[in-house]
Amino acid sequence: MSLNATLTISTWAAVGATTAVTMRSITAAHLRGPAAFRSHHSIEQVTVAQAPRPPPDDGLAIGQAAITAVLFGMLAWRFGVRIELLAFSCLAALGVPLAVIDAVTMRLPRQLVHPLYPICVSPLALAAVIEDDGPRFARAAAGMFVLLVAYLVTAVLSHGGLGAGDVRAAGPIGLTLAWAGWSALLAGTLFSLVIFSAMATLAKCGVNSRLRQEWPFGPAMFGGAFLAILTR
Structure with missing residues (x-):
């Protein structure tokens, strides 16, 4: 790896860490809000549901910054200094706090999903304009529509198996995946299902497995998307 590439990756990773630090208060606000008190437990419903979730501590903030920095650095390594790097980095900048919020509150707030x-x-x-590549952007727009509709149909047929936030987040995820290619869109969707299945299986083996009835899909959605983006 050349010196210029190393500097680019390091600089962009630092930008990612800084972005995560600025997003900390937004994440904290959603974790402290009334929706953070929601519960999906089968027993001890009253006590658990009324117990407030703890706000993000320094460890969570450091972890969020580290993950965002790693994603920014890997995206810079994957795409280099190109305009599309901004789109994927914006997805990471909001995707990481969205995954954290969904893991705690079981919801993807529209205030963070819509700006995506x-x-x-x-x-x-x-x-697409600069590179004179209109067909690629058309494919990305089609991917956004396809994944959005697929998630919407799944949500309707599963009677709440997917939430409205998951459906809304499918749009920008489908857009960025399809920009990388149809194979990336398919891979990202499959990766999300595999990650979700692994998370649910591991969680059910935990000490509180009797209490939890539902599991957030948002972290798996974003995790699968970035895994596909970085490997396709």
């Missing part, structure tokens, strides 16, 4: 659409679409549209 313009901040992911804009850089990819600009890249």
Whole structure:
């Protein structure tokens, strides 16, 4: 790896860490909000449901910053200094706190999901214009629509198996995956299912496995998407 590439990756990773630090208060606000008190437990419903979730501590903030920095660095390594790097990095910047919030509260707040659409679409549209690659952007837009509809149909047929936040988040995830290719879209979807299955299996082996009835899909969605983006 050349010196310039190393500097680019290191610099962008530092940008990611800084971004995560600025997002800390937003994450904390959603974790302290009323929705954070929701519970999906089968026993001890009253006591567990009314117990407030703890706000993010320094360890959580450091972990969030570290994950975001690693993702930014790996994305810079994967794409280099290109306009589409901004779209994937924006997905990481909001995807990490969204995964954290969903893991705690079982919801993906629309206040953080909705901005993903313009901040992911804009850089990819600009890249398509500069690189004169309209078909690629059309494929990305089609991927956004396909995954959004697929998740919506799944949510309806599963009678709440997927939440509205999961459906909304499918749009920008489908957009960025399809920009990388149809194979990336398929791989990202499959990776998400595998990660979710592994998370649910491991969690059921834990000490509180009797209490939890539902598991968040958001962390698996974003994890699978980035795994596909970085490996396709």
